Amino acid sequence: MNSSRKRLLSLSADDKPILYAGLFVILILAVGTAYTLSTQGTATLLSPTYLLQQLQVGSFLGVVAAGMMLVILLGHIDLSVPWTIAAAAMMATTVGGPAAIPVGLGVGLLVGLVNGFGVAYLRIPSMIFTLGVNAVLRGLMVAHTGGFAPQTAATPLMQYLAVHKIGGIPVALLVWAAVSLAIVLLLNRTSLGRYIFAIGNKEAAAYLAGVATRRVIIIAFCLCGMLSGLAGTLLAGYSTKAYQGMGDAYLLPAIAAVVIGGTHILGGRGRYVGTLLGVILIVLLNSVLSIMQMPEAGRQVIYGSVIIFMLLVYGRGSKVTQ
Amino acid sequence: MSTESSRHVAMDNLKIRLQKNAALFTVIVVFLAFYAFYNANHPRGFSTAVYIQNANEVFALAMVAMAQTIPVLMGGLDLSVGAIMTLVNCLASHLLNGSPSQIALGMLLCVLAGTACGFLNGCVVVYGRIQPIIATLATGAIFMGIALFLRPTPGGDVDGDLAWALTNDLYEIAATYGFAENGEAAWFTAISWIPVPLVLLVAAAVLVWLPFARSVTGRSVYAIGSAEGAAYMSGLSIDRAKIAAFTLGGFFAGLGGLYLTLQTSSGNADIPQAGAYTLNSIAAVVIGGTSLLGGVGSAIGSIFGALVLRTISFNFRIFEIDPLLQPLFEGVVLLAAVSLGALAVVRVKNTLDLFR
Numbered sequence: 224m225n226s227s228r229k230r231l232l233s234l235s236a237d238d239k240p241i242l243y244a245g246l247f248v249i250l251i252l253a254v255g256t257a258y259t260l261s262t263q264g265t266a267t268l269l270s271p272t273y274l275l276q277q278l279q280v281g282s283f284l285g286v287v288a289a290g291m292m293l294v295i296l297l298g299h300i301d302l303s304v305p306w307t308i309a310a311a312a313m314m315a316t317t318v319g320g321p322a323a324i325p326v327g328l329g330v331g332l333l334v335g336l337v338n339g340f341g342v343a344y345l346r347i348p349s350m351i352f353t354l355g356v357n358a359v360l361r362g363l364m365v366a367h368t369g370g371f372a373p374q375t376a377a378t379p380l381m382q383y384l385a386v387h388k389i390g391g392i393p394v395a396l397l398v399w400a401a402v403s404l405a406i407v408l409l410l411n412r413t414s415l416g417r418y419i420f421a422i423g424n425k426e427a428a429a430y431l432a433g434v435a436t437r438r439v440i441i442i443a444f445c446l447c448g449m450l451s452g453l454a455g456t457l458l459a460g461y462s463t464k465a466y467q468g469m470g471d472a473y474l475l476p477a478i479a480a481v482v483i484g485g486t487h488i489l490g491g492r493g494r495y496v497g498t499l500l501g502v503i504l505i506v507l508l509n510s511v512l513s514i515m516q517m518p519e520a521g522r523q524v525i526y527g528s529v530i531i532f533m534l535l536v537y538g539r540g541s542k543v544t545q
Numbered sequence: 546m547s548t549e550s551s552r553h554v555a556m557d558n559l560k561i562r563l564q565k566n567a568a569l570f571t572v573i574v575v576f577l578a579f580y581a582f583y584n585a586n587h588p589r590g591f592s593t594a595v596y597i598q599n600a601n602e603v604f605a606l607a608m609v610a611m612a613q614t615i616p617v618l619m620g621g622l623d624l625s626v627g628a629i630m631t632l633v634n635c636l637a638s639h640l641l642n643g644s645p646s647q648i649a650l651g652m653l654l655c656v657l658a659g660t661a662c663g664f665l666n667g668c669v670v671v672y673g674r675i676q677p678i679i680a681t682l683a684t685g686a687i688f689m690g691i692a693l694f695l696r697p698t699p700g701g702d703v704d705g706d707l708a709w710a711l712t713n714d715l716y717e718i719a720a721t722y723g724f725a726e727n728g729e730a731a732w733f734t735a736i737s738w739i740p741v742p743l744v745l746l747v748a749a750a751v752l753v754w755l756p757f758a759r760s761v762t763g764r765s766v767y768a769i770g771s772a773e774g775a776a777y778m779s780g781l782s783i784d785r786a787k788i789a790a791f792t793l794g795g796f797f798a799g800l801g802g803l804y805l806t807l808q809t810s811s812g813n814a815d816i817p818q819a820g821a822y823t824l825n826s827i828a829a830v831v832i833g834g835t836s837l838l839g840g841v842g843s844a845i846g847s848i849f850g851a852l853v854l855r856t857i858s859f860n861f862r863i864f865e866i867d868p869l870l871q872p873l874f875e876g877v878v879l880l881a882a883v884s885l886g887a888l889a890v891v892r893v894k895n896t897l898d899l900f901r
Contacts, residue, residue: 300678345887346899348837350622354824355880362873370869427900436900471817475682488676520697523690530683531669539674 237494239537240485244500247533248507255511268511275393281506282399283454283461285499288477289406290450292498293443295481296410298423298490299342299349301444304451304477306360307334308470311455313364316375316465323378324456331452332445334360339441364467372466381460395457402450407495419443423490479526480505483533568834568842572849579856586863593714593738600740601712601808603855605630607746608801609822610829610847611754612663612794617830619790620770620839621670621677625685626798627823629662631814632692633802638701638812641708648704652803659799660792662688667791671784677791685823692814699813701806708807715739742804746848749800753793754844762789770839829854832882 255268267273287304294301307330315327334356341352367373377385387394410416418439421429430436454473459465484501486493508529512522563570584590609626616623633655640651662684669680710721716737719728728737757763765786768776777783801822806812826847833850835842857878861871893899 341884341887344890345884346890347883347887351827351831351837351883352880354827355876355883358876358879359873360876362870362876365872366869425900427897430896430900468817475686478679478682482679488679518693518697520690520693523686523693525690527683527686527690530686531673531675531680534675534679534683535673540676542674 237485237492237497240483240533241494241497241500243533243536244483244485244497244504247529248500248504251504251507251511255507255514258511258515268514271391275391275396277506277510278399278503279393279395281502282393282395283458284473284476284480284506285399285502286402286450286454286457287473288480288498288502289402289495290447291477292481292484292486292493292495293406293409293419294349294447295478295486295488296419296423296490296493297440297443298426299440299444300478301338301353301447301451302350302474303334303338303353303357303360304447305468305470305474306357306364307331307448307451308455308458308473309465309468310334310360310364311452312459312465312469313368313373313375315381315456316373316377316459317367319375319378321378321380323381324384327456327459328449328452331448331450331455333448334451335445335448336441338448339444342444343437343440368467370467372464375464377456377460377463377465381456382463383460385457385460395461398453398457402453403495403499410495415439415442420491423487423492425491476505479530483530485537565841569846569849572833572846572853576849576852576856579853579860583856583859583863586860593740596738596743597712597714597740599855599859600742600746602859603852604742604746605801605805605808606822606825606829606855607848607851608749608797608804609826610833610851611749611844612797612801613823613826613830614833614835614842614844614847615766615790615794615797616677616681617827617835617837618770618839618842619677619766619787620773622827622837623666623681623791623794624678624823625662625666625681625688626794626826627819627821628685628688628692629659629795629798630802630805630822631819632662632688632695633659633799634805635692635696635812635814637803637806638696638703641703641806643704648707655803655806656796656799659802660796663792663795663798664788666795667788670791671787685819689814689816689819692819696812696814699811699815701811703806703810705810708810711741711745711804711807713741715741715744717741745804749797750845750848753796757793758843762786766790767840770841772840825851825854828879828882832879 252268256266259265259267287308291301291304311327311330314330315323318326338349338353338356341347341356342349345352383394384398385395389397410419418429418434418436421432421434422436422439426436451470455465455470458469462469480501481493481498482488482501483504484493484497484499486497508526509522512525517525584595587595589595609630612626612629613623636658637651637655640654641648643651666677666681666684669675669684670677673680706721710718714737715733716728718741719725719733719737725733761781762785765776765781765783766789768779768781769783769786773783829850830842830847831837831850832853833842833846833848835846857875858871861868861874866874890899
């Protein structure tokens with residue numbers, strides 16, 4: 224009896240970030256609502272329509288963050304996300320027709336394959352290799368489009384997935400939910416998921432235990448690339464076309480969402496629920512700040528301070544002792 | 546001890562030194578080759594005007610690359626160097642005018658601001674115990690916010706004489722401020738063609754970087770990058786070295802921002818530009834032979850890394866390559882540079898050696 228109560232009260236290291244991120248989401252909602260009540264006399268922020276609309280916009284970030292989390296769990300990072308998104312969107316709208324979405328996903332898969340090869344086989348630090356791949360993708364797309372937004376438009380199916388609603392629920396949100404379910408199953412119910420955690424903890428140990436670590440790394444980068452590609456096609460559907468730099472606003476928030484959600488930046492530890500909460504936190508923070516008409520300068524400062532504050536609360540490393 | 550064995554020791558020492566600096570020699574040779582090629586094909590090549598223009602375009606990136614080197618040597622990464630540079634750039638666009646003493650005070654304040662940003666980074670990393678990548682990602686956003694607050698729209702008021710003198714050759718400095726007979730003195734002609742940014746670059750390397758690298762704190766930075774636990778057990782002051790590393794990084798980034806202000810005569814809180822400088826600084830560090838895993842490399846190499854990066858774009862201008870293809874070339878060069886260094890994995894015999 225006594226011990227079970229103790230277990231209820233004491234949180235494991237993995238649960239703590241989720242609890243705090245959840246509390247912070249509630250805090251943001253409370254502060255935002257207090258603000259709208261005092262200025263407009265309405266609780267806009269709490270209306271289901273508004274929340275669903277925010278989550279619809281957030282689902283693009285959510286899909287990117289899901290892929291990013293897989294790579295961060297390995298102890299790597301994917302900095303090629305911005306131009307993978309843009310390249311997938313541009314190629315999808317260029318091809319058009321029923322092949323548009325498969326082409327978008329295929330571009331992501333291809334980028335993931337290259338990234339995975341460089342990181343797993345050439346052993347180049349992912350930080351620098353994916354950065355180079357990002358630069359090459361940007362170069363390819365500038366050469367392809369002439370540096371302007373391409374004139375091609377998103378297909379009806381892409382627009383349906385990004386904008387349409389089924390019974391009041393945005394389809395984009397359903398796509399995010401499906402991706403989330405797949406990632407949770409992958410991480411918790413498959414051997415591939417366990418291998419990802421094992422490699423993040425110690426790749427040499429995973430290798431000695433018989434895991435084909437290089438293959439796992441390539442698969443994780445491919446999944447991350449495909450999810451970025453998916454986000455790119457959705458985003459093109461949402462704005463009806465692709466444009467230069469459309470993915471730039473997704474890299475740092477995706478990393479921040481994963482880390483705020485309690486995933487260790489050096490890999491091996493983290494839960495998907497945390498990433499989910501991290502995305503919701505960032506989306507709501509952004510929407511509350513725009514309701515308050517906060518200038519860009521203040522937004523940047525608050526954004527940075529929130530990341531540091533959240534990590535100070537639960538993300539601190541251990542002291543070096545040996 | 547016979548002379549034979551002492552000669553052996555000397556030979557071994559030389560061998561080790563050569564091995565340690567092989568990457569540095571490579572990047573210097575690559576730079577000299579690229580730059581000679583550029584000058585040979587430039588219609589006004591091998592002339593002071595070309596040197597001045599190139600030195601101006603290199604300086605800020607070289608400073609940011611030096612700033613990036615120190616955290617990387619420690620096995621970390623500083624994603625805020627571009628933001629610190631931009632913050633100082635915006636601050637300097639307010640301060641660099643008025644009487645000579647006001648300008649001097651303004652420059653001092655700018656450098657101090659950069660140093661303080663670096664110190665803050667160090668404190669967050671050491672006392673907050675947050676991973677450098679993510680800590681500097683967050684502080685970078687804060688610095689960018691302050692920069693935007695200082696300069697919501699591009700602009701500024703910078704003393705014209707100072708900007709002119711510091712972005713030209715030594716002759717113009719002497720002529721503007723009236724020493725060495727306004728730059729006409731006989732002894733001065735031998736050096737009067739040297740671009741000022743080049744002098745400043747060498748000064749930063751020789752007067753700041755080399756003494757730091759040879760100090761106990763500097764050696765501690767290398768030791769932390771090689772094996773943090775071992776460095777701790779050897780009694781090195783880990784915390785002090787980490788804070789010093791980030792502080793010195795902030796100092797260099799601040800110098801870069803200060804120079805950028807003189808070069809452009811304005812302040813601009815441009816987020817994409819800050820990001821580009823941060824990313825290019827990492828590229829310059831890697832091309833300069835510093836290992837991203839820490840413990841190996843030097844800021845001198847990073848300067849040459851920055852020179853190589855910039856020389857590549859100089860060459861684009863000469864050959865009038867379609868501007869649309871330039872980003873592709875830059876990306877391919879970066880990817881090729883990092884991949885060439887990775888070919889050593891082919892020679893690794895024990896697979897376990899791959900997992901560091």
